Amino acid sequence: MSGQVWVAGGGVICGIGADLRACLEAFARMEPGMQDMQHLRSIHRGVLPVAEVKADNDALAAQAGLPASVSRTALLSKIAAEQAWASTGLGSLAPYRTGLVSANTVGGMDKTEDFFGAYLQHPQQGRLWQVLHHECGSVTELVADAMGIRQQVSTISTACSSGANALMYGARLIRHNIVDVVIAGGADALTRFTLNGFNTLMILDQQPCRPFDDTRAGLNLGEGAGYVVLVSDAVAAQLPNGPWCRLSGYANANDAYHQTASSPEGTGNYLAMKGALEMSGLQPADIAYINLHGTGTQNNDESEGKAIQRLFAPYYPAMSSTKSFTGHTLGASGGIEAVFSALAVQQGVIYPNAHFAVPMKEYPFTPATSFSKGNRLTHVMSNSFGFGGNCSSLIFSGFN
Amino acid sequence: MNIYIQGTGCVSPQDTTVVEPFLAGIREYEGDRLKAVEPDYRQWIDLKLIRRMGRVVKMGIAAAKLSLQEAGIDMPDAIVTGTAYGCLEDTGIFLSRMVAQQEEMLTPTAFIQSTHNTVGGQIALLLGCHAYNNTFVHRAFSFESALLDSMMLLQEQAARQVLVGGVDEITDHSHRILSRFGLYKQAPVRNTALLQSHTGGTIGGEGAAYFMLGTERNVRTVARITGLATIYKPADEQEMDAAVEAFLAAHHCSSGDIDLLISGRNGHAGENRHFTRLEQKLFQGCAVAGFKHLCGEYPTASAFATWLGARILHGQQLPQGLLFSGAAPRQLDRILIYNCYQGTHHSLILLDRT
Numbered sequence: 001m002s003g004q005v006w007v008a009g010g011g012v013i014c015g016i017g018a019d020l021r022a023c024l025e026a027f028a029r030m031e032p033g034m035q036d037m038q039h040l041r042s043i044h045r046g047v048l049p050v051a052e053v054k055a056d057n058d059a060l061a062a063q064a065g066l067p068a069s070v071s072r073t074a075l076l077s078k079i080a081a082e083q084a085w086a087s088t089g090l091g092s093l094a095p096y097r098t099g100l101v102s103a104n105t106v107g108g109m110d111k112t113e114d115f116f117g118a119y120l121q122h123p124q125q126g127r128l129w130q131v132l133h134h135e136c137g138s139v140t141e142l143v144a145d146a147m148g149i150r151q152q153v154s155t156i157s158t159a160c161s162s163g164a165n166a167l168m169y170g171a172r173l174i175r176h177n178i179v180d181v182v183i184a185g186g187a188d189a190l191t192r193f194t195l196n197g198f199n200t201l202m203i204l205d206q207q208p209c210r211p212f213d214d215t216r217a218g219l220n221l222g223e224g225a226g227y228v229v230l231v232s233d234a235v236a237a238q239l240p241n242g243p244w245c246r247l248s249g250y251a252n253a254n255d256a257y258h259q260t261a262s263s264p265e266g267t268g269n270y271l272a273m274k275g276a277l278e279m280s281g282l283q284p285a286d287i288a289y290i291n292l293h294g295t296g297t298q299n300n301d302e303s304e305g306k307a308i309q310r311l312f313a314p315y316y317p318a319m320s321s322t323k324s325f326t327g328h329t330l331g332a333s334g335g336i337e338a339v340f341s342a343l344a345v346q347q348g349v350i351y352p353n354a355h356f357a358v359p360m361k362e363y364p365f366t367p368a369t370s371f372s373k374g375n376r377l378t379h380v381m382s383n384s385f386g387f388g389g390n391c392s393s394l395i396f397s398g399f400n
Numbered sequence: 401m402n403i404y405i406q407g408t409g410c411v412s413p414q415d416t417t418v419v420e421p422f423l424a425g426i427r428e429y430e431g432d433r434l435k436a437v438e439p440d441y442r443q444w445i446d447l448k449l450i451r452r453m454g455r456v457v458k459m460g461i462a463a464a465k466l467s468l469q470e471a472g473i474d475m476p477d478a479i480v481t482g483t484a485y486g487c488l489e490d491t492g493i494f495l496s497r498m499v500a501q502q503e504e505m506l507t508p509t510a511f512i513q514s515t516h517n518t519v520g521g522q523i524a525l526l527l528g529c530h531a532y533n534n535t536f537v538h539r540a541f542s543f544e545s546a547l548l549d550s551m552m553l554l555q556e557q558a559a560r561q562v563l564v565g566g567v568d569e570i571t572d573h574s575h576r577i578l579s580r581f582g583l584y585k586q587a588p589v590r591n592t593a594l595l596q597s598h599t600g601g602t603i604g605g606e607g608a609a610y611f612m613l614g615t616e617r618n619v620r621t622v623a624r625i626t627g628l629a630t631i632y633k634p635a636d637e638q639e640m641d642a643a644v645e646a647f648l649a650a651h652h653c654s655s656g657d658i659d660l661l662i663s664g665r666n667g668h669a670g671e672n673r674h675f676t677r678l679e680q681k682l683f684q685g686c687a688v689a690g691f692k693h694l695c696g697e698y699p700t701a702s703a704f705a706t707w708l709g710a711r712i713l714h715g716q717q718l719p720q721g722l723l724f725s726g727a728a729p730r731q732l733d734r735i736l737i738y739n740c741y742q743g744t745h746h747s748l749i750l751l752d753r754t
Contacts, residue, residue: 043502107537113499116496120499124580128580128581131577135539136486153632154541155538156534157517159515172549175556196503201512251532252533253532253533254529254532255530256528256529268530387518388517388524388535389525390517
């Protein structure tokens with residue numbers, strides 16, 4: 001247990017852009033990614049807006065260098081993981097002891113749900129290749145195998161906090177000197193399974209979502225993948241352009257309140273943020289920006305807001321939910337938002353919160369509504385909270 | 401830093417929820433699927449909850465509760481779960497209805513419980529445990545990843561008592577689909593004859609095994625976990641052998657120091673060579689015990705093997721019907737578990753008597 005863990009780079013593909021640069025441009029232009037479904041086949045097309053990646057499986061497969069028959073989640077994962085590694089400028093992965101720690105929530109469900117139509121007609125029907133990569137871990141292995149990563153390959157699934165937990169585990173593999181480099185984050189493609197699941201919970205907004213707005217009425221689902229490259233001190237010293245920032249603190253806590261709902265006090269949220277602050281040795285006032293979990297549901301934003309009030313009052317940092325652009329990308333969200341947060345430290349970016357108009361009555365703070373660059377953001381917090389009471393908070397810090 | 405198992409709990413196709421007598425007899429089955437012997441859950445879970453919970457969740461809670469009870473711990477500092485398949489039963493229910501009803505008239509219960517971290521989340525909910533909670537879903541490394549996470553937490557002194565386990569269930573859907581991949585025996589086989597089988601395929605299994613881990617040895621200590629390694633898709637036999645030898649060297653022992661090798665052979669003629677090579681080349685002369693004729697084959701079966709190894713060390717007794725080759729060891733100080741899943745996922749877990 002020694003040394004720092006550095007963010008050497010990052011990659012994102014999601015509903016607002018095929019790479020990180022395109023995502024930043026979408027934020028600057030205030031263009032959220034929610035639209036009518038183009039690629040997912042569902043009876044909810046035209047009713048429930050989603051933030052889809054704007055490419056079909058054939059195009060993604062060609063870009064990823066994987067067969068179009070594998071899960072869209074694997075395609076998205078490979079594209080973002082490769083972009084993340086390329087952004088470090090380190091060249092070949094071969095010289096490094098490398099891990100891939102990836103999160104997802106439903107594995108190859110996009111293919112399994114296609115399989116089930118024929119299979120339910122007759123148990124010997126349905127094409128087996130569609131369920132070959134059903135397991136969450138199988139999606140990760142498709143990417144690891146394609147990138148030649150073998151030392152540590154693992155998959156985490158803790159619902160909507162999965163991606164953040166992947167970063168925590170990856171950072172600890174480096175601090176324990178098990179590997180030098182970890183590509184950590186998450187991926188999830190839209191599926192009818194998750195769309196209908198969230199729809200039965202009645203937390204999907206038929207309008208573009210409005211996180212932390214008093215009129216918010218639920219979330220919009222999105223899809224994508226996001227990975228950071230975490231490296232040890234020794235590897236950070238070799239980075240041609242230097243690291244983006246450090247991963248200075250992280251914590252996971254459990255709300256232990258309900259399988260899907262957050263406690264009204266936001267107990268788990270509070271404990272995760274507080275734990276991350278303690279690990280990084282910071283005070284609440286040191287945090288310059290929070291990338292909120294901010295799903296736009298009544299329950300999440302109220303609980304998250306309560307925990308923020310308890311921890312930060314009376315001085316609140318800038319904050320926003322980038323899910324108002326990307327939609328809630330579930331297992332990918334912790335990874336995507338980690339990339340945005342790490343870049344926020346490096347480039348001083350405060351991301352806007354789209355569709356915000358009416359402040360929540362309960363709280364004195366409001367999210368940022370415009371894009372700005374060049375802010376001095378020494379410490380940035382990223383929150384991810386999920387089903388099963390799973391709450392995670394990460395802190396990214398500058399080093400000058 | 402030493403890491404000790406302070407308590408164990410296991411739900412499996414054998415009578416494992418009762419610690420004494422330890423595997424007095426092996427339950428015999430005929431067929432290609434071993435179903436867990438489920439305990440009366442009412443001793444741990446409210447009846448109203450039992451009716452709503454999926455089997456995998458109940459098995460996980462039972463095993464977790466048993467290990468907490470044996471360790472004398474009410475509240476762990478962390479809960480870490482490994483499950484390759486997650487909550488298959490509820491996933492299958494929601495998926496089938498969604499497809500059959502063409503996305504209409506659906507209810508949320510099965511979806512809510514289909515999330516992969518439901519077992520870990522429900523244990524936390526039941527205990528009121530706000531501590532670290534993580535779930536690894538990485539195929540046949542799910543339990544191994546959970547164990548590595550737990551050992552790191554203890555080494556970081558981020559936790560003093562970690563509850564860690566592995567759990568997976570079979571459902572009718574999963575068994576039917578995995579059968580179509582040719583994973584299981586075509587002709588009926590008795591589980592007690594599985595390891596001597598000369599045909600392809602194995603028997604599917606399921607179960608949950610949880611452990612309380614701590615760093616201080618006490619009167620309740622069951623065994624010590626000395627080492628853990630995973631080897632993913634080794635390029636060739638040389639790489640595999642080198643990894644095993646490096647593992648032994650890292651723990652200052654040689655193959656001669658291993659009193660018992662618990663081997664993950666599963667009766668699949670096509671996979672025997674992985675085990676035979678290791679048993680005969682690297683651990684020649686070492687007593688070898690099998691375990692998949694007891695629990696069946698599933699990605700987190702290594703958690704069952706860890707339970708078995710810990711109980712053998714603690715009781716200093718190798719139950720009847722486990723020895724696969726060699727002579728029953730007179731003394732049991734050190735056990736190595738070698739598992740290999742589908743020829744691609746190899747893991748080693750080293751246990752010591754305390």
